[in-house]
Amino acid sequence: xxxxxxxxxxxxxxxxxxxxxxxxxxxxxxxxxxxxxxxxxxxxxxxxxxxxxxxxxxxxxxxxxxxxxxxxxxxxxxxxxxxxxxxxxxxxxxxxxxxxxxxxxxxxxxxxxxxxxxxxxxxxxxxxxxxxxxxxxxxxxxxxxxxxxxxxxxxxxxxxxxxxxxxxxxxxxxxxxxxxxxxxxxxxxxxxxxxxxxxxxxxxxxxxxxxxxxxxxxxxxxxxxxxxxxxxxxxxxxxxxxxxxxxxxxxxxxxxxxxxxxxxxxxxxxxxxxxxxxxxxxxxxxxxxxxxxxxxxxxxxxxxxxxxxxx
Amino acid sequence: xxxxxxxxxxxxxxxxxxxxxxxxxxxxxxxxxxxxxxxxxxxxxxxxxxxxxxxxxxxxxxxxxxxxxxxxxxxxxxxxxxxxxxxxxxxxxxxxxxxxxxxxxxxxxxxxxxxxxxxxxxxxxxxxxxxxxxxxxxxxxxxxxxxxxxxxxxxxxxxxxxxxxxxxxxxxxxxxxxxxxxxxxxxxxxxxxxxxxxxxxxxxxxxxxxxxxxxxxxxxxxxxxxxxxxxxxxxxxxxxxxxxxxxxxxxxxxxxxxxxxxxxxxxxxxxxxxxxxxxxxxxxxxxxxxxxxxxxxxxxxxxxxxxxxxxxxxxxxxxxxxxxxxxxxxxxxxxxxxxxxxxxxxxxxxxxxxxxxxxxxxxxxxxxxxxxxxxxxxxxxxxxxxxxxxxxxxxxxxxxxxxxxxxxxxxxxxxxxxxxxxxxxxxxxxxxxxxxxxxxxxxxxxxxxxxxxxxxx
Numbered sequence: 001x002x003x004x005x006x007x008x009x010x011x012x013x014x015x016x017x018x019x020x021x022x023x024x025x026x027x028x029x030x031x032x033x034x035x036x037x038x039x040x041x042x043x044x045x046x047x048x049x050x051x052x053x054x055x056x057x058x059x060x061x062x063x064x065x066x067x068x069x070x071x072x073x074x075x076x077x078x079x080x081x082x083x084x085x086x087x088x089x090x091x092x093x094x095x096x097x098x099x100x101x102x103x104x105x106x107x108x109x110x111x112x113x114x115x116x117x118x119x120x121x122x123x124x125x126x127x128x129x130x131x132x133x134x135x136x137x138x139x140x141x142x143x144x145x146x147x148x149x150x151x152x153x154x155x156x157x158x159x160x161x162x163x164x165x166x167x168x169x170x171x172x173x174x175x176x177x178x179x180x181x182x183x184x185x186x187x188x189x190x191x192x193x194x195x196x197x198x199x200x201x202x203x204x205x206x207x208x209x210x211x212x213x214x215x216x217x218x219x220x221x222x223x224x225x226x227x228x229x230x231x232x233x234x235x236x237x238x239x240x241x242x243x244x245x246x247x248x249x250x251x252x253x254x255x256x257x258x259x260x261x262x263x264x265x266x267x268x269x270x271x272x273x274x275x276x277x278x279x280x281x282x283x284x285x286x287x288x289x290x291x292x293x294x295x296x297x298x299x300x301x302x303x304x305x306x307x308x309x310x311x
Numbered sequence: 312x313x314x315x316x317x318x319x320x321x322x323x324x325x326x327x328x329x330x331x332x333x334x335x336x337x338x339x340x341x342x343x344x345x346x347x348x349x350x351x352x353x354x355x356x357x358x359x360x361x362x363x364x365x366x367x368x369x370x371x372x373x374x375x376x377x378x379x380x381x382x383x384x385x386x387x388x389x390x391x392x393x394x395x396x397x398x399x400x401x402x403x404x405x406x407x408x409x410x411x412x413x414x415x416x417x418x419x420x421x422x423x424x425x426x427x428x429x430x431x432x433x434x435x436x437x438x439x440x441x442x443x444x445x446x447x448x449x450x451x452x453x454x455x456x457x458x459x460x461x462x463x464x465x466x467x468x469x470x471x472x473x474x475x476x477x478x479x480x481x482x483x484x485x486x487x488x489x490x491x492x493x494x495x496x497x498x499x500x501x502x503x504x505x506x507x508x509x510x511x512x513x514x515x516x517x518x519x520x521x522x523x524x525x526x527x528x529x530x531x532x533x534x535x536x537x538x539x540x541x542x543x544x545x546x547x548x549x550x551x552x553x554x555x556x557x558x559x560x561x562x563x564x565x566x567x568x569x570x571x572x573x574x575x576x577x578x579x580x581x582x583x584x585x586x587x588x589x590x591x592x593x594x595x596x597x598x599x600x601x602x603x604x605x606x607x608x609x610x611x612x613x614x615x616x617x618x619x620x621x622x623x624x625x626x627x628x629x630x631x632x633x634x635x636x637x638x639x640x641x642x643x644x645x646x647x648x649x650x651x652x653x654x655x656x657x658x659x660x661x662x663x664x665x666x667x668x669x670x671x672x673x674x675x676x677x678x679x680x681x682x683x684x685x686x687x688x689x690x691x692x693x694x695x696x697x698x699x700x701x702x703x704x705x706x707x708x709x710x711x712x713x714x715x716x717x718x719x720x721x722x723x724x725x726x727x728x729x730x731x732x733x734x735x736x737x738x739x740x741x742x743x744x745x746x747x748x749x750x751x752x753x754x755x756x757x758x759x760x761x762x763x764x765x766x767x768x
Contacts, residue, residue, distance in 0.1 A: 019326055170394075173740070184739055199401070
């Protein structure tokens, strides 16, 4: 795969960058700003496509030197085994250091209580913020994109969080030119979103262009699933199916990867990257609308979680 | 419109346009944004359903497209837009990042924020009202921020019977005003053959000339808004730009495989760099030659803005984050005395004598505000001498003395290396957005002001 800037055809100007090159260049700039200005940055890495693209960008930004950041995964305890396997393999391959904050350990220790609806996504906030405090991380990279959700459309690239990791949308710093202001007091940290300006389609096109390997669950495969709230959920120890819910084998794939209890699969024949890109370009649903139960809880579900410290 | 498959095939060769919208509350900005998003297939079923549901639950009959862009709880509760939001949409020709800037109250800082990265600004005018104060304000901010292109969208043409004379009069008045701001043919980067402003008669509500050409305005032969967004040039003539490379980070692997690698990582701020070129490093003034350019993993002979690259030099000289690499025969002067126009973006004021931090490219230095010679009123471009301080949304001239020398261009020459932030050292607040050098915001020459107060820039 070529990594040089490709000259766009039909623009008449040999120095116009393709949109993927522009986005890549901007993201690399953001990674390097953080490396230059912060003491203890960390990349949130879940083994999902956005964090995989982030790691790929970080590897390119500092080559031939190693990535100067550690990784942090908030493990809900209900993660897909294929994704955890991918996570560990990737960490080993690049000689990286991974911290794991475990929701299950918090539940076992009585510090968090299982929710009646069984979803563990909102439970990630406490282990995440405590891990940030414990390791004194001052910059936390997230793979959030503004196109994902309307509260995220308001998120800055550098997002200051207080000592409780809270986000206050009314007190955000204006972000001007490419001059990112990362000043923060001790105890505060900055959430950094290098792929803020990417869309789901950009992420997939970049994965295809760069030949990035992904966990298999992103591609169509036969899977035992059951229907709930209009989504196909994977059966498992996490608590599904319940009475009256019937398991069946379907050909599906995942558009997002998260907690098994609230991340749904979609019916799909897309077995290759090209198929996936075609399918997404044709889809009439956003990735979160299609496959995330937790965002459907209320009109401001994401905003409310982000205010508490969620990424 | 094209089929999704065509989208997938063509998108890989598209370019990216960053643009901003400006318009006051009733100009129909939300409708225009909604239509651009909707007609370019960027509003998906679940988003539209959410908007329809929310609209119904508050008793509105039609879906309120403003709810697509008002993302925060407080915005929906109060029916106002608090802050800049970024939207994304695509056509087969181009991808767009839209800085959606709210039009009221805190308009200046929001529009400055949106305009700072924009290649184009859409200024909306209500055809019934013509050029009003708010229009002049938006044009002035676009000119101040040196946004390379402006679209004057004369909206609500359906309410003036699609009459050409109405449009022509507004376009002419706006163009004359823009010319008075000194914008056509400015500085480097822009093509002097290109007009700064393109006026388009539209009805965002009825869909005239937004995405589809209007059936009601045969007299208009120009592009639709979308067509213009798709074709306006986004890259600059590199030969007209001063090449600038702020050093972000020094890459030194010191591994068995790369024991001697020493590269200067950064994003090219302007112009182009070539292997073999003689360069000067500022502020030290040391010189060397470019030995190699690594473009994210591949060696290249030439690289240009805004590529992120790593530059290797022939000589092992002391360079660190905050230094600037420039061609030996085209390096900027270094200075500790900065004269600039600033837009004050914080709620706490900026006062003469205040100690601040100044962030310029990758360099942050201590500084002190020596003087605030004037404050500008955007409505009529009048100058108020020696205001003593600037408060939120003020635009004014400042004189700042820095503790260390800066390699600073004028903003007219380079948006990237002529811009800076003033930061409160106590709590890290971003205080002001600065643009170095002269602009129409500078205090007027006395004789010019005496002639005609309206034309004093």
